Amino acid sequence: MNILHITPSYKPAYIYGGTTVSISRLCEAQAHFINSQTIKNNKSANKVTVYTTTANGNEELDVESNKPILVDGVEVWYFERQTKDHTHFSMALLKKLFQTAQNFDAIHVHSWWNTVVIFSVLICILKGVKVIVAPRGMLGEYTLQSQKKSPKSIFHKFLGKKLLKKSYLHLTAQIEREEVDYIKDNRVFVLPNLLSIPINQNKIEKTNTQDKEDTNTFKLVFMSRIHHKKGLEILIEAISQLKKQNNKNSKINLQLDLIGKSESIEYQNSLQKLIIQNNLENKVKWIGWLEGNQKFEHLEKSDLFVLPSFNENFANVVIECLSTGTPVLVSDKVGLADYVKEKELGWVCKTNSIDSLLQTLEIAVNDKIKREKIRQTAPQIIQNDFSSQKLAQKYIEMYQKIKDTNQTM
Structure with a gap:
């Protein structure tokens, strides 16, 4: 043909x-x-x-x-x-x-x-x-x-x-x-x-997991094009509120890595301004664009991937992330939201809702048993289905x- x-x-x-x-x-x-x-x-x-x-x-x-x-x-x-x-x-x-x-x-x-x-x-x-x-x-x-x-x-x-x-x-x-x-x-x-999904992706080594427990750092990761439809403003606001709650009730050190490029410097600057307004300069790290092994290694070492998009027909990065064993949290307007729910590979929040994202983030952070199960089972599920x-x-x-x-x- x-x-x-x-x-x-x-x-x-x-x-x-x-x-x-x-x-x-x-x-x-x-x-x-x-x-x-x-x-x-x-x-x-x-x-x-x-x-x-x-x-x-x-x-x-x-x-x-x-x-x-x-x-x-x-x-x-x-x-x-x-x-x-x-x-x-x-x-x-x-x-x-x-x-x-x-x-x-x-x-x-x-x-x-x-x-x-x-x-x-x-x-x-x-x-x-x-x-x-x-x-x-x-x-x-x-x-x-x-x-x-x-x-x-x-x-x-x-x-x-x-x-x-x-x-x-x-x-x-x-x-x-x-x-x-x-x-x-x-x-x-x-x-x-x-x-392009890594075959037989190595799981996170126990030493890395132990390090996370020692530092008590929970690493969130966003990896996609930096665009207003991705819901980044909502994510930043939700993290700000979660940080305030953690300061009162928990010792969890929440960190967010932003990985991606933006075609608009103005939009990226507006996000940076929002981060400063919410006193998150030490909680949000701009990584830039990653490719190949660097991308998969970063995803693998994260605790939770978050994509609260207003509209996403598929979301390639969700599959890439799950292939490394890292759980995902997506909005209900992400094309793979039903797949995530059906296969029990993460959590789904409502679109354009800070409260829903905040509540779902709290559930995901606290549900260590589910996250560990996803880390063990997700790579093989993705290999079979994709x-x-x-x-x-x-x-x-x-x-x-x-x-x-x-x-x-």
Whole structure:
């Protein structure tokens, strides 16, 4: 099967957070799966290709453009963009797609609200080519409400929905299904993100656990893109209140590590100001962006991961964190919230509620037995449920089903 993925950004543009990681991981796993199979037809017609831009925040990636580059087993075409903002307009990419769209068995387009995706979907529809759109949480109530009466909202009402109705939709979690109830069930597929999860991740050594008991430090960790939708203001306020309670009733030394990047210096400065206002300078540590082993080692050495987002279609980092054995606390608007509850891998609080987050934090901090159980069982559960090879095969089966259907665009 000849597969094309279209995305406004691709690695190493990690400034865009988990989306960059999960899309590249999906492409790599599919390429590996295809190469590992016995291919009866011409092998050159069975591969994974990516069309993307040189986007890297307000800058551009230092890569050769408009030519194929092999990136970890995947043929990637980077195209220069004419706009340096979130519109990511790239005439070269759209021209290439117009010339080649009919050469692929499956075209999988990622994200929404940018010209790369919207015009790519339009080109596929005009050329009668089936296209799969993965909106990645960009059609949620939080996003649409924040853009109410904006040009984007008007576009979505009069044209966006029409384009989506003529496409197939790939959702990464069931929570997204309610956001697109205008799409017929036979055009919707739910498959989780693929992630690079350490195999046989070592558990925390007893010496580390003993050190924690001796210092009586409870380490919270937040790891994601630094963005207002992540609920960081609520987290900081909740920690401030918990700190006051601890000063009166407990000797627990609560610490929070903030790991991630922000595209907005102004927003990051506003968080820093809030931390100072709540006298948390000694309780909150800015780590910056971590990758690879550094990321997993930091997650593993933490007591609890917290993600109180207002909207999160999947949340890759939740799976990455659980793969190390560290329990999680997420809001009920995180796509994996139901999974966390079903598998008993952590706690879920109400969205946009300091009281709920505070109460849930207290429960998690005090429930050492549950946290230890999660640390022992979570890595194997994640390995079983999120095997890259199994998921890569399911994606390809989805493509084949769409290819074989008689539905028209």
